Amino acid sequence: MSVDPGRTIVLWCPDWPVLAAGREHGLDPVAPMALIEAGLVFACSAAARRDGVARGLKLREAQYRSPDLIVLDYDVALDARMFEPVVRAVEATVPGVQLVRPGTLAMRARGPARYYGGEDAAAEALLATVAELGVDGARVGVADGPFAAEQAARAAGASPFLIVPPGASARFIAPLPVGLVVDARTNILLSRLGVRTLGELAALPDADVRRRFGAAGAFAHERAAGREHSRVVARTPPPEFEVEQHFEPPLDRVDQLAFAFRMRAEEFIDRMRAVRLVCTALRIELDDERGGHSSRSWLHPRWFTPADVVDRVRWQLQGAGTADDGLASPIVRLRVVPERVDSTGNHEEGLWGGGPDERVHHGLTRVQSMLGHEAVVTAAIGGGRMLADRQVLVPWGDRAPERPNDAPWPGSLPALAPASVFRERLPITLLDASGTSVAIDARGTISSPPERFAVGGGRATPVRAWAGPWPVVERWWDAEHAKRVHRFQVVDDDGCAWLLVRDADGWWAEARYD
Amino acid sequence: MTAPLAASAAPPARVEELQARIRGMQATRLDSKAVPTHPALRSVLPGGTLREGTVVQVEGSMTLLMALLSGPSASGHWVAVAGFPEFGVEAAARFGIDLERLVLVPDPGRQWLTVVAALADVIPVVAVRPAGRVSPAESSRLQARLRQRGATLLVAGDWPGSDARLGVEASEWHGLEQGHGRLAEREVVVSAARRGEFVRSARSRLRLPGRALEFAPVGQGAAELAEPVSLDDTRRRAAG
Numbered sequence: 046m047s048v049d050p051g052r053t054i055v056l057w058c059p060d061w062p063v064l065a066a067g068r069e070h071g072l073d074p075v076a077p078m079a080l081i082e083a084g085l086v087f088a089c090s091a092a093a094r095r096d097g098v099a100r101g102l103k104l105r106e107a108q109y110r111s112p113d114l115i116v117l118d119y120d121v122a123l124d125a126r127m128f129e130p131v132v133r134a135v136e137a138t139v140p141g142v143q144l145v146r147p148g149t150l151a152m153r154a155r156g157p158a159r160y161y162g163g164e165d166a167a168a169e170a171l172l173a174t175v176a177e178l179g180v181d182g183a184r185v186g187v188a189d190g191p192f193a194a195e196q197a198a199r200a201a202g203a204s205p206f207l208i209v210p211p212g213a214s215a216r217f218i219a220p221l222p223v224g225l226v227v228d229a230r231t232n233i234l235l236s237r238l239g240v241r242t243l244g245e246l247a248a249l250p251d252a253d254v255r256r257r258f259g260a261a262g263a264f265a266h267e268r269a270a271g272r273e274h275s276r277v278v279a280r281t282p283p284p285e286f287e288v289e290q291h292f293e294p295p296l297d298r299v300d301q302l303a304f305a306f307r308m309r310a311e312e313f314i315d316r317m318r319a320v321r322l323v324c325t326a327l328r329i330e331l332d333d334e335r336g337g338h339s340s341r342s343w344l345h346p347r348w349f350t351p352a353d354v355v356d357r358v359r360w361q362l363q364g365a366g367t368a369d370d371g372l373a374s375p376i377v378r379l380r381v382v383p384e385r386v387d388s389t390g391n392h393e394e395g396l397w398g399g400g401p402d403e404r405v406h407h408g409l410t411r412v413q414s415m416l417g418h419e420a421v422v423t424a425a426i427g428g429g430r431m432l433a434d435r436q437v438l439v440p441w442g443d444r445a446p447e448r449p450n451d452a453p454w455p456g457s458l459p460a461l462a463p464a465s466v467f468r469e470r471l472p473i474t475l476l477d478a479s480g481t482s483v484a485i486d487a488r489g490t491i492s493s494p495p496e497r498f499a500v501g502g503g504r505a506t507p508v509r510a511w512a513g514p515w516p517v518v519e520r521w522w523d524a525e526h527a528k529r530v531h532r533f534q535v536v537d538d539d540g541c542a543w544l545l546v547r548d549a550d551g552w553w554a555e556a557r558y559d
Numbered sequence: 560m561t562a563p564l565a566a567s568a569a570p571p572a573r574v575e576e577l578q579a580r581i582r583g584m585q586a587t588r589l590d591s592k593a594v595p596t597h598p599a600l601r602s603v604l605p606g607g608t609l610r611e612g613t614v615v616q617v618e619g620s621m622t623l624l625m626a627l628l629s630g631p632s633a634s635g636h637w638v639a640v641a642g643f644p645e646f647g648v649e650a651a652a653r654f655g656i657d658l659e660r661l662v663l664v665p666d667p668g669r670q671w672l673t674v675v676a677a678l679a680d681v682i683p684v685v686a687v688r689p690a691g692r693v694s695p696a697e698s699s700r701l702q703a704r705l706r707q708r709g710a711t712l713l714v715a716g717d718w719p720g721s722d723a724r725l726g727v728e729a730s731e732w733h734g735l736e737q738g739h740g741r742l743a744e745r746e747v748v749v750s751a752a753r754r755g756e757f758v759r760s761a762r763s764r765l766r767l768p769g770r771a772l773e774f775a776p777v778g779q780g781a782a783e784l785a786e787p788v789s790l791d792d793t794r795r796r797a798a799g
Contacts, residue, residue: 408681464621540730
């Protein structure tokens with residue numbers, strides 16, 4: 046009944062997350078570096094490990110041990126994305142590869158061993174393949190079953206590969222700690238029971254382990270005994286949708302580039318449509334002649350059509366400029382990668398066409414292609430004390446950032462909100478009866494009541510009513526972002542009400558109730 | 560050249576009737592449908608409601624503009640606001656505009672007229688602040704498009720041939736005193752003029768906004784200033 050897992054090769058790239066992050070951010074791989082997940086070190090480079098940094102350490106402790114430590118956030122997607130070329134190259138050398146996790150690949154040994162003339166020759170061929178991609182220090186382990194083979198790869202140490210002879214896997218893994226096959230809680234329990242190595246676990250009677258630890262325990266027991274049921278399940282290489290175009294000579298005009306890319310964009314969408322997929326998010330990467338690189342993800346509220354893709358390329362290129370603007374540096378390479386695809390079935394139009402919202406979307410997309418992506422926005426109310434912080438404008442099609450707005454925000458305005466909120470605060474003057482500017486002292490009292498009020502350099506008009514100051518103190522603990530302002534409400538002679546703020550630079554109109 | 564002088568001497572009732580008849584014949588929108596409008600503005604708007612395919616000028620108050628937008632938005636229509644970089648989103652939300660169905664184009668720039676046309680194709684109520692002068696030819700082209708699409712345009716600025724003109728003539732805030740209190744409610748006098756009327760305009764007093772952030776007419780004395788003429792009356796007069 047037990048399935049023979051067969052001889053398995055595992056290719057392991059040590060510290061892959063660190064390598065991937067270092068490549069993405071252009072960092073020196075020999076520098077001490079650590080990736081952080083949930084405040085704990087997830088992975089670290091060899092240099093950091095020499096300083097005493099280890100997985101599971103708190104960030105502060107790691108920085109204490111290695112003061113030069115470069116700290117980055119761990120990004121699972123980046124990890125997988127960077128590993129993809131490695132998987133492809135290995136697939137070209139050895140077919141039927143299983144991606145265990147980014148950095149670790151498993152494959153069956155029989156085919157490659159016969160083709161290359163021996164397991165050691167196959168291992169060397171694999172190592173040569175990944176070395177070509179610049180992945181140094183990869184290790185190969187060969188054993189009976191993926192688990193044992195991975196342990197062999199990790200145990201290889203200084204030599205590039207380690208081959209455990211057939212039938213010797215159980216003996217090979219016996220001295221390894223039991224934590225490799227069970228979860229943390231069971232690990233503690235087992236060590237209290239005096240079972241510390243895989244060999245000791247394997248020595249327990251099968252039925253007893255099952256009775257005491259259930260199915261998970263039985264599974265771990267079989268692994269520990271070198272009887273693995275799991276076999277290598279080769280992945281099906283995903284169809285390639287990304288398109289890439291090189292420009293020779295490089296193009297430096299947005300409209301030229303958009304025109305040149307139009308055909309490719311259609312091909313990009315058609316290829317997906319052929320397998321009944323639609324793209325709902327994509328990433329555009331641009332390389333320019335001077336070696337600059339720009340990469341940005343674009344979302345679509347529905348799905349991308351070829352014209353939409355070309356639009357996104359244009360927007361990314363022109364930024365705030367117009368279509369006729371020249372670029373800072375000519376573009377040599379353009380690559381479009383789908384980030385999220387979905388089955389067309391989920392996006393099928395109704396029998397009588399989509400709802401009115403679809404029309405709205407088309408119309409707004411037209412306006413966006415006229416003015417640029419950022420020009421058409423939807424609004425949401427975010428958190429904050431200053432009015433400009435509270436309005437969150439999201440370009441049409443992008444997802445609204447999740448900002449809590451249910452917090453009380455002491456110091457924010459009461460229910461009546463001003464109808465006009467100035468993007469740039471207007472400079473104003475607020476004068477008292479003697480014609481001097483109203484001042485506020487450190488205790489928040491005004492020098493004299495305001496009498497006259499003028500916007501910009503305009504004529505001063507009498508103040509009909511006023512109230513204030515209402516202090517707003519933000520981030521006093523942070524010298525750079527600290528803000529301390531006083532707010533006033535003022536009604537001018539025309540019966541128009543203003544919200545004024547006084548900060549270190551003077552008097553401003555923040556908003557108008559008009 | 561003496562004819563206008565002679566006409567002005569005619570009894571006012573007769574002039575009004577003639578004007579009504581002219582309006583009835585010129586009207587391009589007798590059959591146009593009403594757009595859901597905030598009840599407080601019924602006494603203000605000529606005809607009592609916003610209508611599809613019309614252009615309404617709104618002057619001097621963002622809150623008045625929001626009041627006009629809140630009716631359609633509350634009844635499930637999309638609304639668009641172009642050329643108002645200072646549009647207060649929070650106030651809009653509190654005055655009853657659904658942010659889910661609000662689209663802003665803060666800086667349409669030189670192409671604002673094209674942008675308005677593109678917006679009006681898909682969005683039933685569009686508010687715009689013109690970035691420049693509009694020629695009568697351009698405006699009538701856009702108005703033809705509005706009528707075809709059944710969209711309503713609210714303009715904060717000049718517009719040749721607008722169907723109605725609303726403006727805030729006076730505004731008075733309550734709740735704020737000398738050094739204490741806070742802004743609580745405001746009473747405004749809104750003047751409304753119909754197409755072709757430059758002198759006579761109806762005035763109504765509105766709470767814009769009231770203490771509970773609502774819009775409402777002030778008392779019943781508003782009607783004394785000028786009885787707003789509903790569209791049916793206009794028709795009856797035109798027929799009679």
